[in-house]
Amino acid sequence: MSGKKKSLEFSSNTLPAMVTVGPVVVIMTLLIAIPLIFVAVMSFCSIDEFYNIQFQFTADNYLRLANPDYVKIYVQSLFIAFFTTLLCILIGYPFSFVIARVKGKYKKILYMLVIIPFWTNSLIRIYGWRSFLGTSGWLNSFLMKVHLIQEPLDLLYKNGTTILGMVYCLIPFMILPLYTAIEKLDDSLLEASSDLGAHPAKTFVNVVLPLTAGGIFSGSLMVFIPCLGYFFVSDILGGGNSDVIGNLIERQFQSGNNWPLGAALSIVLILVTLIIVKIYQRLGGDMDALGV
Amino acid sequence: MGKIVELDGVNKVYGSNHVVKDLNLYVEEGEFLTLLGSSGCGKTTTLRMIAGFEEPTTGSIKVEGDSVEEKEPFERNVNTVFQSYALFPHMTIFDNIAYGLKIKKVKKEEIKERVLAMMDLVQLNGFEKRYPSQLSGGQKQRVAIARALINRPKVLLLDEPLGALDLKLRKQMQLELKRLQKKLNITFIYVTHDQEEALTMSDRIAVMHDGVIDQLATPTEIYEHPKTKFVATFIGETNIYDGCVTSIKDGIANVTLENGVVSVACPEDFSILEYASVSVRPEKMRFSSEPVEGFGLIAQVKDYVYVGSVLKCIVSLPNGNELKIERLAGQELPKIGSKCYPYWEPSDAVLIHNESHYIFEALNSIKLA
Numbered sequence: 001m002s003g004k005k006k007s008l009e010f011s012s013n014t015l016p017a018m019v020t021v022g023p024v025v026v027i028m029t030l031l032i033a034i035p036l037i038f039v040a041v042m043s044f045c046s047i048d049e050f051y052n053i054q055f056q057f058t059a060d061n062y063l064r065l066a067n068p069d070y071v072k073i074y075v076q077s078l079f080i081a082f083f084t085t086l087l088c089i090l091i092g093y094p095f096s097f098v099i100a101r102v103k104g105k106y107k108k109i110l111y112m113l114v115i116i117p118f119w120t121n122s123l124i125r126i127y128g129w130r131s132f133l134g135t136s137g138w139l140n141s142f143l144m145k146v147h148l149i150q151e152p153l154d155l156l157y158k159n160g161t162t163i164l165g166m167v168y169c170l171i172p173f174m175i176l177p178l179y180t181a182i183e184k185l186d187d188s189l190l191e192a193s194s195d196l197g198a199h200p201a202k203t204f205v206n207v208v209l210p211l212t213a214g215g216i217f218s219g220s221l222m223v224f225i226p227c228l229g230y231f232f233v234s235d236i237l238g239g240g241n242s243d244v245i246g247n248l249i250e251r252q253f254q255s256g257n258n259w260p261l262g263a264a265l266s267i268v269l270i271l272v273t274l275i276i277v278k279i280y281q282r283l284g285g286d287m288d289a290l291g292v
Numbered sequence: 293m294g295k296i297v298e299l300d301g302v303n304k305v306y307g308s309n310h311v312v313k314d315l316n317l318y319v320e321e322g323e324f325l326t327l328l329g330s331s332g333c334g335k336t337t338t339l340r341m342i343a344g345f346e347e348p349t350t351g352s353i354k355v356e357g358d359s360v361e362e363k364e365p366f367e368r369n370v371n372t373v374f375q376s377y378a379l380f381p382h383m384t385i386f387d388n389i390a391y392g393l394k395i396k397k398v399k400k401e402e403i404k405e406r407v408l409a410m411m412d413l414v415q416l417n418g419f420e421k422r423y424p425s426q427l428s429g430g431q432k433q434r435v436a437i438a439r440a441l442i443n444r445p446k447v448l449l450l451d452e453p454l455g456a457l458d459l460k461l462r463k464q465m466q467l468e469l470k471r472l473q474k475k476l477n478i479t480f481i482y483v484t485h486d487q488e489e490a491l492t493m494s495d496r497i498a499v500m501h502d503g504v505i506d507q508l509a510t511p512t513e514i515y516e517h518p519k520t521k522f523v524a525t526f527i528g529e530t531n532i533y534d535g536c537v538t539s540i541k542d543g544i545a546n547v548t549l550e551n552g553v554v555s556v557a558c559p560e561d562f563s564i565l566e567y568a569s570v571s572v573r574p575e576k577m578r579f580s581s582e583p584v585e586g587f588g589l590i591a592q593v594k595d596y597v598y599v600g601s602v603l604k605c606i607v608s609l610p611n612g613n614e615l616k617i618e619r620l621a622g623q624e625l626p627k628i629g630s631k632c633y634p635y636w637e638p639s640d641a642v643l644i645h646n647e648s649h650y651i652f653e654a655l656n657s658i659k660l661a
Contacts, residue, residue, distance in 0.1 A: 186376070186378065188374050188376050188378035189378050189380060191343075191345050191365065191372075191374070191378065192372070192374060192378035192379075192380070192439075193380075193391070194344075194345075194364065194365040194366045195343060195344075195345075195365050195366070195370075195371055195372045195440075196366075196371065196391050196392035196395060196439070196440075196443065197366050197392055197395045197396060197443065198366055198391075198395045199366055202395060206380075206391075206395075207380060210382045211381070211382055
């Protein structure tokens with residue numbers, strides 16, 4: 001009896017399940033799974049002298065990744081990502097704290113200040129920075145007009161410029177999880193700490209920081225990972241002087257026209273990302289905070 | 293015993309909301325004082341001003357004779373037990389209780405010794421390594437109390453600390469808190485809306501109403517001689533009716549109510565023709581089958597409600613008002629529907645100044661003119 005009933009239930013659930021979840025599965029398969037498999041397969045393909053892809057197995061692409069020139073860029077990329085993340089924490093934390101603690105209409109205004117740039121195309125915003133910082137850009141023209149400097153400052157095409165652009169692009173990803181973590185913080189805990197004799201600085205170290213560490217953690221992940229791949233920022237503001245792994249990949253697919261090598265780089269980047277996420281999860285990170 | 297906490301002319305205004313009005317209050321050393329009132333009466337705000345979480349708009353607050361209005365909470369020698377417990381979720385019970393001592397940089401061995409002694413005192417032995425989320429409500433409550441008491445504060449402030457517990461646990465914790473307070477001889481300022489809790493635990497009760505202390509007295513005094521109608525109705529059950537003092541003789545006043553004359557012991561500050569309220573506790577009410585001298589009430593027995601140790605009798609007066617009378621179960625009582633004459637010992641009833649009697653007087657003088 002019960003078995004029959006179960007199968008009846010199963011069949012009655014199948015159709016709604018197919019209708020609701022089915023399209024998602026199809027879209028995910030077509031747009032994510034298949035291209036990923038394609039990239040994985042390509043990374044093991046070889047090329048002929050005209051850079052045409054040959055479906056012939058080789059591990060060469062992966063071996064080439066150990067090239068010292070590439071290694072230099074990996075290190076540089078990690079360096080840029082590390083400092084971008086650090087700056088995002090240092091700027092994002094106080095800002096999130098203010099938005100989370102401010103009451104009334106100012107909260108909304110501050111929140112919009114984060115969200116509106118977030119909605120604007122980042123390419124446009126990064127070009128904006130270039131015209132702002134360039135030798136004949138607004139900043140230099142202004143500084144020369146007020147006679148603070150005689151010669152235009154050389155601001156573009158440095159690691160610092162790339163980091164600036166990265167911070168600018170990625171800081172919402174730091175602020176949003178931090179905001180959530182700080183807002184959840186119960187006021188009475190801060191009062192309790194103060195009541196027990198702790199100076200605000202001590203309350204911050206002993207109570208606020210440990211309880212919002214999760215937000216810092218997930219925000220860092222959301223900044224660090226994209227930072228390795230945001231090639232357009234280092235392209236526009238770094239001008240080839242501060243490449244990230246994303247630039248290497250882009251170059252293989254574009255000017256280098258070595259798709260299998262680009263594919264191998266992409267696969268490695270994906271693996272590195274997965275490992276970082278796995279470590280995050282192991283350390284008790286909240287997957288929901290990542291929007292996963 | 294000296295005054296350990298003194299509030300002098302304290303006001304607190306939020307925008308257009310006058311929450312605490314010109315409050316004067318002092319607390320004796322070693323006393324258990326309760327601020328009792330319904331929600332929104334300003335009791336919690338008063339407590340938070342003593343703790344330092346709120347600043348009084350005007351007035352002065354002194355702890356141990358020193359003004360503290362300018363002091364931050366962490367500079368005051370008072371500790372608070374929060375309604376929500378406010379335990380640090382990322383710390384073990386041991387670390388939670390040790391927090392205040394660690395902040396004060398007490399030596400490690402001493403911290404350990406004192407925390408364990410404190411855990412023993414609140415009967416939490418063996419819970420050191422647990423986290424707050426692993427404890428029941430009652431256990432969290434004990435941690436919150438231990439965490440505050442370990443700092444050996446001069447004054448412990450408790451903001452409805454038992455509000456979230458079930459009835460049985462609450463009763464148990466009431467007695468335990470009282471025991472702790474006596475044992476440690478610390479001044480407790482306790483905020484609650486539960487009148488029974490206040491009566492059980494307090495040395496003195498301040499009944500607050502609309503930002504003002506209506507009456508500040510011992511539980512017995514508050515229960516037996518309420519100063520205002522609010523206090524009479526808020527604390528315990530009572531029968532209360534408005535009337536006019538028509539004669540005073542040998543310390544007994546005759547008060548004319550809508551339903552007839554009654555006799556009440558009359559304090560000296562009442563005068564003839566004054567409008568006043570009469571409050572009689574249900575357990576002090578009696579009824580007779582014959583009219584009683586000095587009482588002109590006639591009532592009909594409407595219903596009996598059996599509540600265990602006592603029988604509650606409801607009688608109705610000619611104008612439809614009801615009186616509650618409590619009798620010990622097992623006594624012989626008039627039948628439902630029969631006529632009876634309610635009365636009481638004049639000294640068992642309380643005469644209360646009617647806050648609106650000035651208005652009546654004004655109206656009367658207009659009529660006379």
